[in-house]
Amino acid sequence: MIGVQGPLKNGKIYRVVTSSGSKDFNINKYGKRVARKLAQDYADKWNDAVKTDTAYLINADYTVNEIIDKFIMEFEKLVDLPKPKRVKASLSGYRNLLKRVSDTEYGNKHYTIVMHHCLQIEKELSKTWSTDAVHKTMKALKYAYTTCKKSKIIQDNPMSDYIYDSGATNTDTDEDVIEVVIPTINEFNSILKVASPKWRLFYKLAATTGMRVSELRGLTFSNIDFIDNFILVRQQADQSNKLTTRLKTKRANRDIPLHEDLKNELLNLRSQMDVVPTIGHNSQIKGVKTDLIFPSAANTPHSRQHIWDKFYAYKKAAGVNFKGSIHCLRHYYASSLIDLAKFKGKEVSTIEISTMLGHASYTFTETVYGHLIYPRKDRQKLVRDISSASNFAFSY
Numbered sequence: 001m002i003g004v005q006g007p008l009k010n011g012k013i014y015r016v017v018t019s020s021g022s023k024d025f026n027i028n029k030y031g032k033r034v035a036r037k038l039a040q041d042y043a044d045k046w047n048d049a050v051k052t053d054t055a056y057l058i059n060a061d062y063t064v065n066e067i068i069d070k071f072i073m074e075f076e077k078l079v080d081l082p083k084p085k086r087v088k089a090s091l092s093g094y095r096n097l098l099k100r101v102s103d104t105e106y107g108n109k110h111y112t113i114v115m116h117h118c119l120q121i122e123k124e125l126s127k128t129w130s131t132d133a134v135h136k137t138m139k140a141l142k143y144a145y146t147t148c149k150k151s152k153i154i155q156d157n158p159m160s161d162y163i164y165d166s167g168a169t170n171t172d173t174d175e176d177v178i179e180v181v182i183p184t185i186n187e188f189n190s191i192l193k194v195a196s197p198k199w200r201l202f203y204k205l206a207a208t209t210g211m212r213v214s215e216l217r218g219l220t221f222s223n224i225d226f227i228d229n230f231i232l233v234r235q236q237a238d239q240s241n242k243l244t245t246r247l248k249t250k251r252a253n254r255d256i257p258l259h260e261d262l263k264n265e266l267l268n269l270r271s272q273m274d275v276v277p278t279i280g281h282n283s284q285i286k287g288v289k290t291d292l293i294f295p296s297a298a299n300t301p302h303s304r305q306h307i308w309d310k311f312y313a314y315k316k317a318a319g320v321n322f323k324g325s326i327h328c329l330r331h332y333y334a335s336s337l338i339d340l341a342k343f344k345g346k347e348v349s350t351i352e353i354s355t356m357l358g359h360a361s362y363t364f365t366e367t368v369y370g371h372l373i374y375p376r377k378d379r380q381k382l383v384r385d386i387s388s389a390s391n392f393a394f395s396y
Contacts (some may be wrong), residue, residue, distance in 0.1 A: 002046045004039045009034070014039035018046050046308035047092040051153070055137070062154070065107045068098045071144035074151050100125060100133075114141070115158035122164075130181055130323045138164050142201060181324030182331045190318040193309075199310055201265055202294055203329060208259045210333030210357050212325055213237070213308075215252070217301040218243050220289040221275050226265065229258045233358065235288050237301035243288040266290070269293065276311045282310040334369055 005013035013024040014035050023042060025035040072095060078086040104124045114121065118138065125134045134324055149157040183191075188207060206216060209231055217237035224231050235245045235252050247253055248360050258266075270277065275291050276363070290342045296302050311326040322328070337353045354365035 002050070004036065004043050006039070009253075010292045016043045016046070032331050045155075062111045063108050064111050066100050067111045067148055067154070068102060068107075068141075068144055069154050070151075071098070074153075075146050087239075089241075092303065092305055094140050094144070096308075097137050098144060100137045101141055101328075111154065112158050113143070114162070118159070125272050126323070128323065130325065133323075133325065135164050138162070152375070154305065180331050181322055181328045182335050183233060183322050183324065183328055187318075187320040187322060188329075188332065190320050194317040195314045198294065199261070199314065201269065202307075203311075203326075204259075204262060206264075206326065206329035207332050207336075208262060209256045210330045210337075211256070211384050212248065212330065212358070213304060214238065214248070217304070217307065218288075219293050220291045221266070221270050221277075221293060222291050223236070223287040224257075224258065226258075226263065226267065229260070229263060231258050234384065235379045239304070241301055241303055243290070243301065245288055247358070249360040251355065251360060254355060254358050256356055266293070333357075334365075338369060 001270055002016060002018055003013050003245065004016055007027060008015055014026055014027065015025075016023050017315050023039075023093075025039040025042075027035045029035070029308055030038060035393050072091070074088060075094060078084065079091055101107060101121065102249075104121065106121050107118065122134055122138060130135065133254045139236070142162055145159040148154050149160075172238045188203075192203060195203060205219075206212065206213075211219070211231070211233065215233050215234040218235045219231070220235070223234050228276060233247070233252060233256065235243055236247055238244050238246075292299070294302060296306075306327055315321075324331070330382070334353060334357055337356070353369075354361070357365065
């Protein structure tokens with residue numbers, strides 16, 4: 001049996017001697033009572049590990065990156081089973097989420113660093129990523145640790161009690177309201193300057209249509225009505241990179257006005273790609289279309305991660321540092337429409353904005369963009385109206 005020795009060194013330490021060496025617990029640092037308890041807990045852990053033949057796990061000297069690598073290996077096993085327990089498409093998602101952690105200063109530190117440094121890791125990630133992205137990343141990291149604990153790669157899970165504090169919950173809608181990050185026109189132009197022609201067009205379409213990335217990945221020439229100048233959103237590329245007519249919401253099936261300048265760019269691109277023109281469009285024909293506007297080298301849709309990585313690289317090359325992913329171009333579109341309606345006197349209603357964004361409900365549009373729809377001066381008018389109302393003119 002492994003026991004606690006001490007106090008030793010003139011009453012300064014308790015010591016636990018194991019097969020892999022000794023460990024001291026400083027009485028001056030912890031206090032005699034706490035140091036004794038820590039030492040006894042450590043001795044008990046070793047005794048249990050010896051009984052179960054898992055002593056080798058106690059001093060597993062893994063870094064955070066090594067835990068991530070081992071998790072990926074375990075996940076691949078679950079994907080490759082005759083009856084897979086995990087979806088293959090999720091693998092690349094986890095790999096890329098966890099790469100964000102690997103890219104921080106914590107990637108090469110001992111895996112137990114997360115025990116007291118989760119908030120610091122969150123803070124480091126938030127320098128580059130939105131609140132929603134940080135949440136997903138930390139959730140993926142906790143899942144990696146949980147999987148490694150379950151697979152007996154590590155004995156303890158230092159993230160077992162970790163909970164991401166995302167603030168108050170939204171009880172009025174089932175949809176997650178993500179952080180709205182809107183680039184300025186100067187930031188967007190800086191990205192366009194460094195982007196290649198293909199991706200420049202992709203970003204301009206995103207900013208002038210508000211289409212989701214999945215919808216742009218699946219966009220075809222056949223779904224553009226070049227006569228009436230509308231983009232008909234009828235399909236998208238899913239997480240598995242397959243084209244599908246099943247969209248995110250029922251209202252996602254919509255027609256979006258096509259910017260005249262982009263119409264000419266798209267027509268030029270169509271002729272360069274040798275795509276056979278359709279008369280108007282053929283979106284009424286059932287089934288997916290395959291004449292992709294932005295195909296990969298394999299003539300398939302680009303993966304979501306490839307799209308995100310490209311945008312991040314161009315942001316870095318342009319020297320812009322807003323936290324938003326490419327999804328922020330959808331916010332840019334929404335804010336521009338709201339600006340037209342509220343301040344430029346154009347006839348664009350909030351309901352039309354909700355329709356063009358393909359939101360599941362008008363209420364959700366108000367939830368996400370309410371701070372733009374009802375700007376500060378309107379809110380202050382409400383304050384003045386309430387303050388001057390006779391209903392609240394109390395006398396006593």
